[in-house]
Amino acid sequence: MQSFIQDVVQDVLKNNSDLGKTIFILPSKRAGVFLKKALSSSLTKTVLAPEIYSIEDFIEKVSNLVTANTTTQLFELYNAYLNVGDYDKESFDSFLKWGQILLQDFNEVDRYLVDANNLYQNVAAIQEVNHWSVNSDNSEIIENYLHFWRHLEGIYNKFNDNLLKQGLGHQGLIYKISVSELNNYIASVNKQHIFLGFNALNTAESILIQTILEQTNAAIYWDIDPYFLKDNIHDAGYFIRQYQKTWKVLKDKPLAGLTNYYNTEKHIEIIGVPKNVSQVNYVGDILNNIQNNAPETLRNAAIVLGNEELLNPLLNSIPESIPATNITMGQKLESTTLASFFINLIEFHEQKTDKGWFYKHLLNLLTHSYAVLLFEANDVSTNQLISKIKLNNWSYINNDQISRLLPKNATVSLLFEDIKNDPNRLIENFLALITSIRSIEAVKQNPLLLEQLYKFFTLFNQLKDLCNNFTYINNLKSLKHLFKQLLSSETLDFQGNPIEGIQIMGMLESRLLDFETIIITSVNEGVLPSGKSNNSFIPFDLKTKNGLPTYKEKDAVYTYHFYRLLQRAKNVYILYNTEPDALEGGERSRLITQLLTDDNRTDIKSVIATPTIQPITKEIEQVEKTxxxxxxxxxxxxxxxxxxxxxxxxxxxxxxxxxxxxxxxxxxxxxxxxxxxxxxxxxxxxxxxxxxxxxxxxxxxxxxxxxxxxxxxxxxxxxxxxxxxxxxxxxxxxxxxxxxxxxxxxxxxxxxxxxxxxxxxxxxxxxxxxxxxxxxxxxxxxxxxxxxxxxxxxxxxxxxxxxxxxxxxxxxxxxxxxxxxxxxxxxxxxxxxxxxxxxxxxxxxxxxxxxxxxxxxxxxxxxxxxxxxxxxxxxxxxxxxxxxxxxxxxxxxxxxxxxxxxxxxxxxxxxxx
Known part of the structure; x- marks a missing residue:
């Protein structure tokens, strides 16, 4: 099988001998590694390497702005919220519950180049109508609520202005500015641009690519099978059909990059498995069978996790006989034991009352693996502490009792220091605890733990700077909310060789990559595709009117990625959860139903896999008298x-x-x-x-x-x-x-x-x-x-x-x-x-x-x-x-x-x- 990237490289090398004057723009950074590999294996002589950018990096280059990290964006957004309008404002920890949604809306509005002033005036008008009352005067709560909607336009402008003054931008703002800076960029760069593998483009991306194609020597390659383009209702070709109709540069011209692979003979298995962990266990069985019967098919294989939270159980299910794996997705920092330790500590201090700490909260801390590690490293027995508390029936334990129980030890006392609801002091203690944990001999031998400690050390230093620069984090509740939000977006990246072994990735990481053997998990409604959630302050009708994406477009994105994976694959295993669960995804995905009802596909085998159930008969316990x-x-x-x-x-x-x-x-x-x-x-x-x-x-x-x-x-x-x-x-x-x-x-x-x-x-x-x-x-x-x-x-x-x-x-x-x-x-x-x-x-x-x-x-x-x-x-x-x-x-x-x-x-x- 020849991949899409290899096809593009061969075509580019035919028409372009000077790669040093070429810029490749891809949907993701990951695909750049495979592009370099394809280029190096196709070249017969030494040449200057081309520039290779992901679309985000390319647009950042055009805009001359730097992307602000999520935390900085949240703080700047709250700053704008406080400084616009004269009405009662919510505290920072309350703001954190909805600030991320507002940030996403601003991001989307700018990426799609929507007239924000007009849009937010419409949003405010809709809210006014929704809260219309027969009474001439609204209550104070309703007035404050409506004030927020009336000032959304001002918050948006203030937020963007504050970022631009610092040379920063959120993703949407950078996209918006890149459009206005595009002519300057084109005038300054004399190279051929090659775009490949794009599908769903926002308005800014669409204008950028069209302009570069029209005004420079540029090319674009589409990674899609004609089968989906010819079907006017198939979502896999939804976006590219739109571009064919609306882009002047594409009208009446054949699309480059199209190949007929989808209808070739394949081995496709659709397997229903009860519950999530059973799915990853079944993936282990699939890998084991392939390794025993046809190991060569694993040389170019990928496991695509529809639900990325299954990464840890999957790693424990991969057979030891598999020679190599490469994880192209990060492990969420919030899923580490170290994260639970710090959250436990914040909550421990937050839960302190006038009577002291409730004994259950103290026991939770004392029995945490990292607390035990710290205690043992400092010759303190947690068992003795716990026994003393239980023996004396202490429902609440105060600082005096703690100090009598514990030996005078600087490290251990950091856990129980009376920080008086001051987040700065707690962060300082966290940094000191990380240094202490890092110095423990057992930790020095654990590279993964050292990497996690470094990540948390960086995170707390970032929080420390933010606390010093802004006064919003003034209590432990705010610190906890912000810390949890940071954890949800931070990942611990794995290092590996992306060219070797089975690739483990999420659906978005699979863009532009082709594999002979594909295993996709969690193909359930609500996961693939993600469902009708509208996590936004902008109503559905307004989104449609202003050309903003809704769940319909997001469904089409997932459909494209799903079918694109199937195009060149020879062996496909699609797993879904047979037990519908509102929190973990519903019934099997419509993508599976669509596959099964496709008359052109006669190579699909559909089965339900159930674990072998062995009846457990309770044996009467007997003890022989020795x-x-x-x-x-x-x-x-x-x-x-x-x-x-x-x-x-x-x-x-x-x-x-x-x-x-x-x-x-x-x-x-x-x-x-x-x-x-x-x-x-x-x-x-x-x-x-x-x-x-x-x-x-x-x-x-x-x-x-x-x-x-x-x-x-x-x-x-x-x-x-x-x-x-x-x-x-x-x-x-x-x-x-x-x-x-x-x-x-x-x-x-x-x-x-x-x-x-x-x-x-x-x-x-x-x-x-x-x-x-x-x-x-x-x-x-x-x-x-x-x-x-x-x-x-x-x-x-x-x-x-x-x-x-x-x-x-x-x-x-x-x-x-x-x-x-x-x-x-x-x-x-x-x-x-x-x-x-x-x-x-x-x-x-x-x-x-x-x-x-x-x-x-x-x-x-x-x-x-x-x-x-x-x-x-x-x-x-x-x-x-x-x-x-x-x-x-x-x-x-x-x-x-x-x-x-x-x-x-x-x-x-x-x-x-």
């Missing part, structure tokens, strides 16, 4: 099984294995609000503290009234002890504090009421018991241990009371069948009560001992004390007495459970909870 695990169980038995750990085994043996044997607990976290277990601990500790003076005493109303006075102070003390430095002065914690007060006061009130008809004597509180068990068949010591919340005498009957802050119902502590105790977790409360009773019996041996055991559920307090009971039927009589016979029966059940836990032949098997 010798080391048996040793661990025996150690646990010797140390003591608690009723709650045995209940845990009944619930799920795997949980018992992980939590009670391996001691794998939940990850420690800051309790913003009181966790249920912390809530329970505070209640237990408060009740113990309040009732301890009453141990051994028969309760009286006076004694209970005395301890009632201490409820608030006791709960506050226990809050401070258990909840550490957590805040209880507001929010849910404040409510929890008063809920605990209410629980305990209600409990004491119930005791006072009970004393009217009953006698209550406190025997023990929080009594720790540990008793040995003899289990037949097990020859190692087994201990049952636990803590009895309360032991009392109620009308002469000894009771074991367990406090629960969660909800417990009477059915959870009443049994009809002993077997359910170790089989169903809903009876775990009854199981625990019997364990406490067994320990009490073992430590208080007596022949006719009988007791009761019950739960007081503070959340379900109205049901009173929920006593353990045996019954023969659901509605049968209940027996609340626990005697030696009951304990003997339970001991057998408990022995069977412990035997099962210790049985080496029975693995721990997961239960579905």
């Amino acid at each position: 010798k080391s695990l048996i040793d661990l169980i025996q150690q646990k038995a010797k140390k003591g099984f608690s009723p709650s750990s045995l209940s845990n085994y009944i619930r799920n043996p795997i949980d018992f294995y992980k939590q009670n044997l391996l001691n794998i607990n939940e990850v420690m976290q800051v309790e913003e609000t009181l966790a249920p277990n912390t809530f329970g601990t505070i209640v237990h500790d408060s009740l113990e503290e309040l009732y301890t003076p009453l141990v051994g005493k028969t309760l009286t109303e006076d004694l209970l009234n005395d301890i009632r006075k201490n409820v608030t102070s006791s709960v506050a003390r226990n809050f401070e002890k258990t909840y550490k430095e957590g805040n209880i002065s507001s929010g849910k914690n404040y409510i929890s504090f008063h809920v605990i007060l209410k629980y305990i006061q209600t409990f004491i009130d119930a005791e006072v009421t009970a004393l009217k008809d009953h006698s209550i004597k406190i025997i023990a509180l929080e009594q720790s018991l540990s008793v040995p068990l003899e289990v037949p068949g097990l020859d190692f010591p087994i201990i049952l241990k636990g803590k009895l919340d309360r032991v009392d005498e109620f009308d002469g009957i000894t009771r074991i009371i367990d406090y629960k802050t969660g909800k417990v119902e009477r059915r959870n502590v009443e049994l009809m069948d002993w077997d359910v105790l170790t089989e169903e977790y809903q009876f775990s409360k009854a199981f625990q009560l019997l364990c406490y009773a067994l320990m009490f019996f073992k430590t208080h041996p007596a022949e006719n001992l009988s007791i009761q055991a019950g739960i007081i559920s503070l959340k379900n307090f109205a049901d009173g004390t929920l006593l353990f009971a045996q019954k023969e039927s659901a509605r049968g009589p209940k027996n609340h007495i626990i005697n030696n016979e009951v304990i003997s029966d339970f001991e057998q059940i408990l022995g069977q459970l412990i035997t099962e836990i210790c049985n080496a032949d029975l693995p721990f098997t997961e239960k579905e909870v």
